[in-house]
Amino acid sequence: MxxxxxxxxxxxxxxxxxxxxxxxxxxxxxxxxxxxxxxxxxxxxxxxxxxxxxxxxxxxxxxxxxxxxxxxxxxxxxxxxxxxxxxxxxxxxxxxxxxxxxxxxxxxxxxxxxxxxxxxxxxxxxxxxxxxxxxxxxxxxxxxxxxxxxxxxxxxxxxxxxxxxxxxxxxxxxxxxxxxxxxxxxxxxxxxxxxxxxxxxxxxxxxxxxxxxxxWTQPSGDPLSVTAIQGNIEQNLKWDPTQIEAQLLLYQSLTLNAAPSDLIIWPETAVPILKDQAQGYLNSMDRIIGRQDSALITGLPLRQNDDNGNLRYYNAITTLGESQGEYLKQKLVPFGEYVPLQDLLRGLIAFFDLPMSDFARGSNQQPPLNAKGYKIAPYICYEVVYPEFATKLAAQSDILLTISNDTWFGTSIGPMQHLQMAQMRALEAGRWMIRATNNGVSALIDPQGQISATVPQFQQAVLRGSVVPMQGLTPYLRWxxxxxxxxxxxxxxxxxxxxxxxxxxx
Structure with a gap:
């Protein structure tokens, strides 16, 4: 001793x-x-x-x-x-x-x-x-x-x-x-x-x-069927201009070939171009999804003017079909989504000039998304690891959703750690969590924090299952x-x- x-x-x-x-x-x-x-x-x-x-x-x-x-x-x-x-x-x-x-x-x-x-x-x-x-x-x-x-x-x-x-x-x-x-x-x-x-x-x-x-919580409606698309796009190809059309067609094909469901979820930046540039594609998907009486929620980058009139870029979520709302990511990853002291660091090495590393933070007063008549708390990637941050939207919502691109972790233990933290958020809130990622681990998590459905990591896959909207507040969400x-x-x-x-x- x-x-x-x-x-x-x-x-x-x-x-x-x-x-x-x-x-x-x-x-x-x-x-x-x-x-x-x-x-x-x-x-x-x-x-x-x-x-x-x-x-x-x-x-x-x-x-x-x-x-x-x-x-x-x-x-x-x-x-x-x-x-x-x-x-x-x-x-x-x-x-x-x-x-x-x-x-x-x-x-x-x-x-x-x-x-x-x-x-x-x-x-x-x-x-x-x-x-x-x-x-x-x-x-x-x-x-x-x-x-x-x-x-x-x-x-x-x-x-x-x-x-x-x-x-x-x-x-x-x-x-x-x-x-x-x-x-x-x-x-x-x-x-x-x-x-x-x-x-x-x-x-x-x-x-x-x-x-x-x-x-601590109780069902507030019937189960909703869920389809989560795991595209398994290589990170080195994701932002390649020559690969964008192939990626868009891949997500469209996987979605249309799957059985119709209430909620269709695509992962973080599944649409790898700015929203205004992809508007024709999004309009087409909106019509298709609308005919199926489904809601589609996807990650994508977008640009818009901030309160000062400056054009800014955001890591975002948008909705199509039987859903409404838009969400701009608030918790950004240093060096991955923004560069601290960028006037000094940008240009020094390639790591400080990664694609999509100049995002702005979204407002902290954003409401939940709405899909099929239920409120959904959205978290993009890193945001789900913040306990207190996650409670604010969760307390206003019936279902939790996190979309991510864990390709950055490679084959390390990082994705499993990230999944575990998402599971804890579901347990803290007493709500179902939908987790859709580019290459895994995509999963449906029940209010006890346990995985009810998942698909293999590092594979192109379609996750199918159901979630139940929940009402009521756990003590942690309340206080x-x-x-x-x-x-x-x-x-x-x-x-x-x-x-x-x-x-x-x-």
Whole structure:
């Protein structure tokens, strides 16, 4: 155990491995008990370090987490960003090392302001509060990177019942808390502390299991048949002008050859030209779909003037047939859809000049889409990974929809992580989720976050199934994270009082 608390390469190496364990708790591995081991290892490793050394130790933990969990960034930069292998490797290392500083901040704050010199329940509560605070901060700072939250590990685990209560962050809080409570059972010599830890653990884990039997939402109509088209277009061909007509004909053919359905979904930028340039094609599809009494929803880029009269380009969703509405993407992917500091970076390397990398953000006051008389909450690709952002449209809707182009991930674990986060959004909202992607994973997800229908990845395929419109609000949709914020504030009170007592005693 002393190896974990000492400074130097041994302790940092153990932290590196512990951070990598979190990736194994998430899709596609789903070994969720490792989340408890990883958090417990970090907690022990920070127990005796100064604030500076705690920041270093936590940085190594973060390096292990992000190097193992987001290595697919290399594929995006090298295979599709036209960067050489050495440059792609350098940019990936820079990305991973930068993200690890969020964990370094965690370690410094913990050692400087929160840590007590004992394994107590108040210490456990403070550790959990700081953990979830850093997760939330990481999802907000500089547009955020809300990836690899430990709460996602419980999608199929005993704590899944807490997702409709407080979302993925509540589950992260409980996992971080449970890891220290388990340590108290093993290490604390005071029977009162061990008894308190045992009671809290029992209440939390039994409640999480019991809550899974509750149904927070109810059907608001008959099932709707769904057809989702997975075109499997190579990313290198997607924006090739000579391939555009072939792509449009492919989606038209796959749609017309499929049996008619209520909802037909095409993925992100399935129409790879601007909406005004594709208007003739869209009008033709509108007439065909309208005769079938169907609704078609597709992704495509469009251009229009903003409030200042400037012509801007948007990653968007449009509707045809028995549907109305248009949606402009709000959460843009840095470097993929816009370039930070573009006046300095554009032109330096090809990666900063990718096709469709100059999109503008859509308004944050957009209503849901309407199809077949029901409201549909639309999310384009990256947007579905933001917990709080997703709740706003979900609370106004009967069905959730996410369209994506995960070709950027290659054959890495990225698409499975992305799918898992979409599943969590369905569970949090208590609604069906339709997920249509270019090359997988396309799926229909039920209100319990489980996949009811899917098609193979990396294949041209047509997904068929049905979804049920749902009504009612889960506690998370109704109150979002405010109850969790209040809970965290209350949990800090014992830690603050205990720390003051320790300072007086010293």
């Amino acid at each position: 002393h190896w974990l608390t000492r400074t130097g390469w041994i302790g940092n190496g153990i932290a590196l491995i512990a951070g990598a364990l979190i990736t194994l708790t998430l899709a596609p591995f789903n070994i969720w008990p490792l989340a408890l081991i990883a958090c417990m290892t970090l907690y022990i490793g920070l127990s005796e370090l100064s604030a500076r050394h705690a920041a270093i130790r936590s940085w190594w933990f973060g390096l292990g987490l992000f190097a193992s969990g987001t290595s697919w960034v290399y594929v995006s930069i090298h295979d599709y960003g036209a960067a050489s292998a050495p440059l792609a490797f350098f940019l990936t290392v820079l990305f991973v090392a930068g993200l690890a500083f969020f964990l370094a901040l965690f370690g410094w704050l913990w050692a400087r302001f929160f840590r007590q010199n004992n394994h107590s329940t108040s210490n456990a509560l403070a550790f959990a509060v700081l953990w979830v605070a850093i997760e939330a901060f990481r999802g907000w700072f500089l547009t955020g990177f809300p990836w690899l939250y430990i709460g996602y590990s419980q999608l199929h685990g005993p704590l899944a019942g807490f997702a409709p209560i407080g979302g993925v962050w509540l589950i992260s809080f409980i996992l971080a808390l449970s890891s220290v409570l388990l340590l108290i059972l093993l290490k604390n010599q005071q029977w009162q502390s061990r008894l308190t830890a045992a009671l809290l653990l029992s209440i939390l884990w039994v409640s999480g299991f019991a809550l899974q039997s509750l149904e 979002q994270s405010w109850p969790l914020i209040l809970l965290c504030a209350l949990c800090l009170i014992p830690a603050v009082l205990q720390r003051k007592l320790q300072r007086k005693g010293s």
